[in-house]
Amino acid sequence: MKDIELLAPAGDLEKLKMAINYGADAVYLGGEEFGLRAKAKNFSIDEIKSGVQYAHERDKKVYITLNIIPHNEDLEGLEKYILDLEKANVDAFIVADPGVFSIVKKVVPNMEIHLSTQANTTNYSTANFWHQQGVKRIVVARELSLEEIENIKNNTLDTLDIEAFVHGAMCISYSGRCLLSNYMVGRDANRGECAQACRWKYNLVEEKRPGEYYPVYEDDKGTYIFNSKDLCMIEHLPKLIDSGVKSLKIEGRMKSSYYVATVIRSYRMAIDAYLKDTKNYKYNKEWLNEIKKASYRDFTTGFYFDKPNSEDQLYGSSSYIRNYDFIGLILDYDKENKLATVEQRNRVFKNDKIEIFGPNKGFYNQEITEMFDEEGKEIDVAPRAKQIFKIKVNKPVEKWDMIRKAREE
Incomplete structure (x- = not known):
């Protein structure tokens, strides 16, 4: 249990340093290619080298996202890029696609591989399959309950680690496999260019009545029908850890340094308090109050306790709360x-x-x-x-x- 990892997003070098200084055990980041956050600043190879050096000097780890769902042309240059990352001494690759996985295994066979949430792992049979291929860690689908995660952990080897998202924006599409952005503006979410079309305002139009817009519910301003509340599990960390989750992942490579520092700091305090004395642990509401001093939407526990319902959606606005x-x-x-x-x-x-x-x-x-x-x-x-x-x-x-x-x- 002492090996519980707090995993932070790093959209650029400053955010990497901020996350580590404020308590992250590891960071995940994208290079300039092959990741799912094309609009983040992301890292050049030289910046990755600097970030890895900064992290390793403090006994922290750096994981690189290679988790796009690639088309044929997306594979060009991948082998060289993988070798460059290995030379930068990164700790693991996060992949989603079997083709990318096979290329990584061929080019850098000793590299640790984590299977992205984009791979939609929802059962222990799939987890065992990927572990047999050489995957060290599964980032489980966000659609799983704590009970399902515990079932996966109980039916897989101890050598397979479980990582799960505990805080941040929730996607309304199954493990992030979304076509809205592609259809609306030609930006492929599965190739790193999501426009967050799920957070736009929508009205209902009947096929034979073009131009007549009906609100999806009774409000003449329309509704943000796909707009989920943000995930926040800081009140339930003991249950997450007890279910078998080893790595607690914070979403937000597009978020500010201030956001990263504020959220990581609260989760660090909560995790440390639990690990220090599991029997007498008490949740401190100030941890959540501190999180709310960064920009946030209203919070939900996602799928962890039950399937989301109307209470987990934000129908009135897609804006953040900034106090x-x-x-x-x-x-x-x-x-x-x-x-x-x-x-x-x-x-x-x-x-x-x-x-x-x-x-x-x-x-x-x-x-x-x-x-x-x-x-x-x-x-x-x-x-x-x-x-x-x-x-x-x-x-x-x-x-x-x-x-x-x-x-x-």
């Missing part, structure tokens, strides 16, 4: 003068009331009483993106700590 703004990343701290050097992320003013938080610790509140530019001149506002400025802080801070501010509205 806090990330306003700065702390780069340095002058202990003698109690000054924090900050990289601005959203506009911040003197006299703003802020919260400062960081890895492995809580947060505290203070008011900004003094602000200075890089030359030491006193200022009243830091308006420019990534502007470097300094503020007087009430308590010691560290590099990678973050500053947030409640939104006035």
Whole structure:
């Protein structure tokens, strides 16, 4: 049980470092090809090398997504790319397609392979088949209950690991195999270009009455009929772990560094509390309150306890709830003068009331009483993106700590 892994998304190098610093045991990321997040910044080979070095120096792991459902032309260059990734010393590949799997086994036979949720593994027979082929880990389909996951674990070898999503956006198509984006705008979700057409607003049109739009339910503004709530299982981590899940996966390679840090930090605290004393573990509602200080939709437990129903959908809006703004990343701290050097992320003013938080610790509140530019001149506002400025802080801070501010509205 001590080997439980918290697995974080990394959309770029900063997010990789943020995830690791805030408590992730491993990160998963995509290169510039062959992954399912084409709109993320993603990593060049050199950036992957840097990220792997950063992770390994801290005894963390890096997994690379090769999980597109490829057409013939998508296979061009794959073998060279796989060899480049092996030289970068990555820890595992995440694959979904049997053809990609076979190429990986041929080119880098000793590479650890994880089977993506895109492969739709929903039973122990399929899991055993893939383990016999050389798959080390199964990322189970999101459509499984805890009982089904436990059944898979009980009917597979101990050498096969189970990974499951525990937090983030939910796809309305079976394990993400969606055709809406392709049909609507010609962007193939299964080749990394999903337009999230499921979150658009829809009305009903009868075939012989073109132009007459009927709401799917009684609201003249229409409805977001396919729009799921976001998954959140932080209240139920003991049940997930007890079901046999080894790796707890957070969704969100397109999300911000602030989101990654905030969510990972809460799950880290919850996992550590459970593993420290499983018999006397108590859920702390502050972990969820902290998660809600990043952007979020309303939450659901997905399929884990029962099949989703109308309560798990968001019919009124596809927008995120944002109660806090990330306003700065702390780069340095002058202990003698109690000054924090900050990289601005959203506009911040003197006299703003802020919260400062960081890895492995809580947060505290203070008011900004003094602000200075890089030359030491006193200022009243830091308006420019990534502007470097300094503020007087009430308590010691560290590099990678973050500053947030409640939104006035």
